[in-house]
Amino acid sequence: MRYFFAPDLSWDEVELDRVESHHLTKVLRAKEGDSIHLLDGAGTVAQGRVAQTGKSAIVKIERRRFVERSGIKLTLAVAPPKQAARLDWMIEKCTELGIYKMVLMTTARSERRKVNQDRLYKVALSAIKQSGNPYLPELSMLKTFSSVIEDSPIGLRAICTTLNVLGIQDLRTKDFADHEWTIAIGPEGGFTSAEILLARKLEFAPLSLGSTRLRTETAALLVASLCRSET
Amino acid sequence: MRYFFAPDLSWDEVELDRVESHHLTKVLRAKEGDSIHLLDGAGTVAQGRVAQTGKSAIVKIERRRFVERSGIKLTLAVAPPKQAARLDWMIEKCTELGIYKMVLMTTARSERRKVNQDRLYKVALSAIKQSGNPYLPELSMLKTFSSVIEDSPIGLRAICTTLNVLGIQDLRTKDFADHEWTIAIGPEGGFTSAEILLARKLEFAPLSLGSTRLRTETAALLVASLCRSET
Numbered sequence: 001m002r003y004f005f006a007p008d009l010s011w012d013e014v015e016l017d018r019v020e021s022h023h024l025t026k027v028l029r030a031k032e033g034d035s036i037h038l039l040d041g042a043g044t045v046a047q048g049r050v051a052q053t054g055k056s057a058i059v060k061i062e063r064r065r066f067v068e069r070s071g072i073k074l075t076l077a078v079a080p081p082k083q084a085a086r087l088d089w090m091i092e093k094c095t096e097l098g099i100y101k102m103v104l105m106t107t108a109r110s111e112r113r114k115v116n117q118d119r120l121y122k123v124a125l126s127a128i129k130q131s132g133n134p135y136l137p138e139l140s141m142l143k144t145f146s147s148v149i150e151d152s153p154i155g156l157r158a159i160c161t162t163l164n165v166l167g168i169q170d171l172r173t174k175d176f177a178d179h180e181w182t183i184a185i186g187p188e189g190g191f192t193s194a195e196i197l198l199a200r201k202l203e204f205a206p207l208s209l210g211s212t213r214l215r216t217e218t219a220a221l222l223v224a225s226l227c228r229s230e231t
Numbered sequence: 232m233r234y235f236f237a238p239d240l241s242w243d244e245v246e247l248d249r250v251e252s253h254h255l256t257k258v259l260r261a262k263e264g265d266s267i268h269l270l271d272g273a274g275t276v277a278q279g280r281v282a283q284t285g286k287s288a289i290v291k292i293e294r295r296r297f298v299e300r301s302g303i304k305l306t307l308a309v310a311p312p313k314q315a316a317r318l319d320w321m322i323e324k325c326t327e328l329g330i331y332k333m334v335l336m337t338t339a340r341s342e343r344r345k346v347n348q349d350r351l352y353k354v355a356l357s358a359i360k361q362s363g364n365p366y367l368p369e370l371s372m373l374k375t376f377s378s379v380i381e382d383s384p385i386g387l388r389a390i391c392t393t394l395n396v397l398g399i400q401d402l403r404t405k406d407f408a409d410h411e412w413t414i415a416i417g418p419e420g421g422f423t424s425a426e427i428l429l430a431r432k433l434e435f436a437p438l439s440l441g442s443t444r445l446r447t448e449t450a451a452l453l454v455a456s457l458c459r460s461e462t
Contacts, residue, residue: 093449096449130444131444131445131446132444133443168461169461172403173403173404209459210459210461212327212363212364213362214327214362215361218327218328225456229399230395
């Protein structure tokens with residue numbers, strides 16, 4: 001089952017945008033009366049029937065339900081990898097795994113200081129439609145390290161280093177009740193000592209993800225996996 | 232730090248193969264006397280000095296240590312994804328995360344029935360050198376589903392389905408002592424009921440990875456992440 005995206009599912013009839021209309025009409029060759037499923041990226045999942053195909057397809061909504069967000073509200077603050085394919089993958093996988101928010105940040109050793117925001121938004125959108133994740137993650141682009149660290153919500157705060165104050169096992173066993181977690185992941189060259197010092201002053205605990213070196217996007221996937229909730 | 236691969240590190244002097252010699256000599260432009268690190272993919276990590284560059288580079292070994300394998304011996308039995316890039320990624324990421332063994336299998340709904348074994352071996356080799364993982368995972372290519380299920384070692388056995396007899400939380404909290412785990416992951420279309428029945432007869436517990444649909448390679452990364460050990 002493939003989902004369609006529409007930002008407002010509160011009406012009886014919903015008009016799909018150009019891209020979604022094209023997919024429905026030209027790619028899937030849907031007919032009037034066909035049943036399809038829709039997401040608004042904000043928790044609502046709906047089922048409806050195609051009322052009109054073409055460049056502005058219309059869907060008549062028959063049922064809708066609201067899915068409560070559960071588990072940890074994980075914000076990953078990540079220095080984006082240099083290779084565009086690795087960045088796309090990180091966004092796709094973290095979205096499939098149900099991450100709450102991803103902040104791409106610049107650090108002293110960042111290898112990438114520009115990102116294509118539209119492209120990454122499309123990657124995330126495609127991933128929620130493919131996976132049926134009712135929540136589009138919040139993407140926040142290219143904040144500076146210090147602003148990210150200073151503006152993090154209260155809750156579990158950790159910064160990935162080789163120091164092992166927190167480890168994987170701690171993330172596994174931490175209470176999964178209504179928590180906000182912020183975990184900062186550096187570029188391939190790691191954080192500088194000044195960055196780690198600043199983070200520690202703001203109560204970010206050093207977190208080691210294990211003894212082998214993980215690429216930035218692998219570290220992000222590991223953390224998103226450890227925080228994934230059941231429902 | 233970049234590691235070099237040599238399958239036998241037990242000698243005082245080790246000759247690198249053509250590919251590794253080229254990388255050392257032409258890409259890194261190493262000189263005689265330079266210190267480098269090596270892996271044999273079977274637990275030995277060594278440090279040595281370049282004694283000769285060129286097409287058959289020679290390294291004089293100065294120190295070596297053996298890293299004991301720790302944590303879960305996880306075998307992932309996976310129906311390989313259709314897209315080659317997704318398959319490469321799955322191998323790369325699972326290797327970085329320290330998986331023990333990966334069996335690529337054909338199932339009733341498999342979308343890919345051929346793989347390039349040499350290419351996947353190279354992907355895994357590159358990932359251990361990049362991550363410093365002392366253990367090259369065992370790759371086993373294109374077994375049939377029934378042979379994989381029947382030949383699995385004794386230990387925790389699970390098959391990914393939408394049934395939730397085991398869940399993510401169970402994998403998180405299971406005892407990490409010396410265990411062999413086999414977890415089977417199906418193709419995009421899932422396992423057939425006949426396949427699930429066969430697996431259940433052989434004591435594979437149904438395992439749900441959460442409510443959103445994960446792509447095959449994402450499911451593999453999630454399981455490899457949950458089983459990653461600290462050391």
